[in-house]
Amino acid sequence: MTELHHSNGTARGRLAKRIGGAGLALVAVAGLGLAGAGAAQAAGSRAATPTCTASGLTASFGQKLGGGMNHAGVVLKLKNTSGHTCLLRGYPGLGLEGSGHRALGSSVHWGDTWYAKDPGKKTLTLKKGASAEAVVSWTHANEGTSGARHASYLQVTPPASRSHKTLKFPAWVDNGRLSVTALAPHIAVTDQAA
Incomplete structure (x- = not known):
């Protein structure tokens, strides 16, 4: 038991x-x-949350940047006008156009510019009415320089977008070379003018 x-x-x-x-x-x-x-x-x-598209953004120039050694630059702003929150990540695409909106040969360097350190790629949540900015820079020795491009407009393509915005951009750009930082809520700039 x-x-x-x-x-x-x-x-x-x-x-x-x-x-x-x-x-x-x-x-x-x-x-x-x-x-x-x-x-x-x-x-x-x-x-x-959708990706921001060119149709839901406005593009504009903010602060103009000057400096010695033939450097020039500008703060580029993209503002969310879509009516809803959207996402942006990375670098804007850039291209030069001449008079009559004819495409000019150009190249773009992503990273640090003469005026600002690159903040790097980060996903930005742009609420309705919010803006992101990048710093664009170039050199200009004007028409006497071989390979100088006389631009009239700048094409701005938001990251992951297939269409672009066009801004008036009357500038000489040496060899069509532009530099641009990644988009960020705000980028601290240093005006290199001495």
Whole structure:
């Protein structure tokens, strides 16, 4: 009888362990489900915020930057006019146009400029009416320089966009070379004029 009681106690112990283990497994699965649902909801809210497009942004020039050694620059601003929050990440695309909006040969360097350190790529959440800025710079030795481009307009393509904005840009640009920083809420500039 003692043996039967002992055996019975062991069977009950094993049953309790199985139920306890199954209960823990059930709680763990439920916890993972809640964590998964939370992660999915967070990902869903991020995925629900669209990328800013050219049609939902206005482009304008802010502070003009001067300096020695034939350097020039300007703060470029992109403002969200879409009526909803959107995301921007990276560098604006740039291109030069001559009179009559004829494309001119140009190249763009992404990174530090003569006037500002590059803040690097960061995803910006632009609420309705908010702006992001980048600093554009170039050199200009004017028409006497071989390869100088006399621009009339600047094409500005927001990151991940297929269309662009066009701004008046009457400037000489040596060899059509422009430098631009990544977009940021605000970029500190140093006017290099001495």
